Amino acid sequence: MTRQPRRYQPTRPLPYPPVPPGAIPGQRRPAEYRPVPRNGYGITALILAVAGLVFGVVPFTGPLALLCGGLAVLFGLLGLGRARRGIASNGTMSIVASVLGGLAALLGAWGVVLTLQAVSQFGRDLDAQPRTTLPGRPGQIPGNGRFVVGTDIQPGTYRTRGPAELLCRWDAGDDFGTIITNEGNRGTTVTIDPTDGVFETTGCQPWTRIN
Template identity: 35%
Template sequence: MTHPHDPQQQQWPQYPPSNSGPFYPQQQPVNPEKNGLGIASIILGPIGLLLSIIPLTGWLAVIVGFIGFCLGLAGIFRVKKKKASNPVTAGIGTVLSALAVIAGIYAMVAFFTAVEELGNDLDEIGNKWDSYSDCVENAEGDFDALSECEYEK
């Protein structure tokens, strides 16, 4: 008795080799060009610029911009090695990311300068108020001495 799945028993139709056209050698798979680093850079650059104009997020703009800058440079090097095809994307992303770093540093310096100036102004107001209150206290109800006390603006 023969088994239905016995390979020796099965007969497959045999087709003659086709000589109908020229033989084309199989092409090697082409390494797909990858522009992902440049695209990531061109996305992170504007995000860093937006973060730089929001108070207290300048430090985050510097971090995002630095990452975008590094990715943009890597994208440019990939273009030079012929592994990516869009140098414009990587170049614009690198420039925008560098601007994000600069804007983030500027935003942090401007914020902390403003805070320091506010502190100095409040100290000055406090000192003027102290001298005015000391003058009023020393007048002890004398209206002539009290009229000489002035609060300097």
């Protein structure tokens, strides 16, 4: 039994899609234009907020935290405004960045307050130097101590017989010196002027006013 050859049957061409009115046949429909979201403000705000939180942890970098936090709030509000106008897609990021920026600003303000208090306390500690109590005998200065001229002691010329132990040192304004030995109890004299401010002495025998 012989097999009959298959007859060729032409296929019908598929119908073309309908052409819109006014379009040229064979021309593709242009793709719809979608603008790129402008998310720069929101991203900038988030970066500044994170940086502000890092600076806010350390009190001495409080000014930087305050600056970064304030800028983060500003850029976050600008980014939120863009999102509401439909030209940005990161409205949630802008809100989060604004909240974090406000927290960073609070930490920065706290750090600034602590820094100012520390500087003020350091200045008070420098001014509050210990003073030696003066003896009851007038016109005499102990051999060890720091004395304010005009308050603790009066200006004038004072004399010491030398060191109480090994070294006798003094400082009165621009006049300062050191005695290693008393060299036969000759000692030394020093003139304390009203403008000297402070007279300091260490390791000396008492100073007695002679003029």
